[in-house]
Amino acid sequence: MAPDGLKDSWRSVRSIGAVSGRHMLKKGPWTAAEDAILKEYVKKHGEGNWNAVQRNSGLMRCGKSCRLRWANHLRPNLKKGAFSSEEERIIGELHAMLGNKWARMAAQLPGRTDNEIKNYWNTRLKRRQRAGLSTYHQEQQQINSNSSTSLQALLSSSHPINVSYNNTPLSLFDMLKSSNPQPSSSSYLSNINNHLKFFCDNRDLSLSLVASNSPFSSSLTPLPFSNNSLPMSSLEYNALNFGPNNSSNQISTSIVTSIQDVEFPSIQQSVQTETTPSSSERGDNSDLLGLMDKLGEKPVSNFPTHENNYQGTKKKGCVEGVMNPVDDDIFSLLDNFPLAVQPVPDWYQGNGNILFDADADANVGTEYRPTESTANVDWNINGSCCWYTMPSAMLD
DNA sequence: AAATAATGCAACCGCAATACG
DNA sequence: CCGTATTGCGGTTGCATTATT
Numbered sequence: 090m091a092p093d094g095l096k097d098s099w100r101s102v103r104s105i106g107a108v109s110g111r112h113m114l115k116k117g118p119w120t121a122a123e124d125a126i127l128k129e130y131v132k133k134h135g136e137g138n139w140n141a142v143q144r145n146s147g148l149m150r151c152g153k154s155c156r157l158r159w160a161n162h163l164r165p166n167l168k169k170g171a172f173s174s175e176e177e178r179i180i181g182e183l184h185a186m187l188g189n190k191w192a193r194m195a196a197q198l199p200g201r202t203d204n205e206i207k208n209y210w211n212t213r214l215k216r217r218q219r220a221g222l223s224t225y226h227q228e229q230q231q232i233n234s235n236s237s238t239s240l241q242a243l244l245s246s247s248h249p250i251n252v253s254y255n256n257t258p259l260s261l262f263d264m265l266k267s268s269n270p271q272p273s274s275s276s277y278l279s280n281i282n283n284h285l286k287f288f289c290d291n292r293d294l295s296l297s298l299v300a301s302n303s304p305f306s307s308s309l310t311p312l313p314f315s316n317n318s319l320p321m322s323s324l325e326y327n328a329l330n331f332g333p334n335n336s337s338n339q340i341s342t343s344i345v346t347s348i349q350d351v352e353f354p355s356i357q358q359s360v361q362t363e364t365t366p367s368s369s370e371r372g373d374n375s376d377l378l379g380l381m382d383k384l385g386e387k388p389v390s391n392f393p394t395h396e397n398n399y400q401g402t403k404k405k406g407c408v409e410g411v412m413n414p415v416d417d418d419i420f421s422l423l424d425n426f427p428l429a430v431q432p433v434p435d436w437y438q439g440n441g442n443i444l445f446d447a448d449a450d451a452n453v454g455t456e457y458r459p460t461e462s463t464a465n466v467d468w469n470i471n472g473s474c475c476w477y478t479m480p481s482a483m484l485d
Numbered sequence: 486a487a488a489t490a491a492t493g494c495a496a497c498c499g500c501a502a503t504a505c506g
Numbered sequence: 507c508c509g510t511a512t513t514g515c516g517g518t519t520g521c522a523t524t525a526t527t
Contacts, residue, residue, distance in 0.1 A: 118495070140512070152512070157496070192515060208494060
């Protein structure tokens with residue numbers, strides 16, 4: 090780094106060229122003085138309305154430039170400096186799933202910006218290419234080739250979800266509070282984006298919810314069954330307990346999930362999933378609606394059907410009836426929900442306690458592989474397999 | 486020691502999505 | 507409803523610094 094004096098003189102040289110006319114906005118590197126003005130402005134007026142910065146503070150920068158400067162350098166709680174090895178691992182995993190979705194990746198890495206991640210990745214990519222290496226390590230490539238693209242899209246999209254029971258809206262936060270209060274998880278759920286993802290519980294055949302960015306476990310593999318995500322967060326634990334065998338859970342018989350996806354707001358979907366069907370019902374239902382019908386379950390008023398194209402409450406700015414590919418993924422997943430009972434993997438005790446392989450535990454970042462005895466579990470049908478086999482990022 | 490190449494980083498640009506009036 | 511403004515994203519650029527020749 091050059092001394093500030095040197096830097097500033099260079100900056101001034103550049104700015105002369107950039108600020109030539111009366112209304113010309115400055116470009117190029119920001120000075121400390123400009124930073125101070127912008128900080129003061131945000132302190133006073135809050136974030137947003139960036140074009141007003143120039144009008145109100147006299148800072149000769151366009152709104153875009155202000156926003157960028159704030160987001161990447163001035164906003165509080167930004168981590169600076171090199172990525173930790175854990176962060177690098179997460180980036181690798183995220184990139185394997187998401188591709189160049191820098192902003193999405195940054196959302197999973199508190200204090201890091203999309204720009205940082207992008208720069209890091211591109212640098213790394215170049216290095217690997219120069220060395221004649223592939224973008225990912227072998228195991229990461231396996232994710233891409235073994236799992237369906239659409240399912241990946243589903244799993245990689247973060248879905249804030251509202252859950253209701255008998256048409257009564259119920260937040261996952263409430264459920265968590267009522268069944269397993271934990272202050273730390275409360276603050277987590279009440280304050281960050283509450284990104285949730287689906288996964289299917291093979292044993293209970295229920296649609297469960299799990300936090301994708303739970304601070305209580307590592308990175309992207311917070312599955313209860315995952316051997317490298319100890320300890321399981323309470324949220325995950327409760328997701329697991331949505332099954333029928335947990336009498337303490339007030340919604341143990343069925344879960345009505347109302348999905349209000351801020352990311353895909355074209356529809357408000359309600360999805361009813363059934364927990365373990367009785368033996369006579371096993372295996373002979375082809376879809377969720379059929380199963381519900383059989384069990385006498387009434388869909389909630391806006392329960393999606395193919396007839397109404399899953400239209401529900403229209404949210405502001407939504408286009409009714411438009412299903413994007415991820416919407417399709419959701420319903421494809423649900424339509425193909427494994428209603429036939431799967432064998433219970435022997436590493437799952439069935440009571441929320443998970444059997445972990447001691448060797449694997451000792452070896453952080455290793456990949457879970459179904460053992461011989463679990464080979465008859467259909468690892469491809471419900472998507473969770475993608476997660477079970479999620480490897481750690483392999484960085485140099 | 487000087488020249489050159491590689492790397493790191495910040496900021497810009499265009500485009501698309503969203504918000505606003 | 508429509509045009510405009512704003513915001514957000516990802517690709518790209520270009521300068522400073524560091525490493526290599």
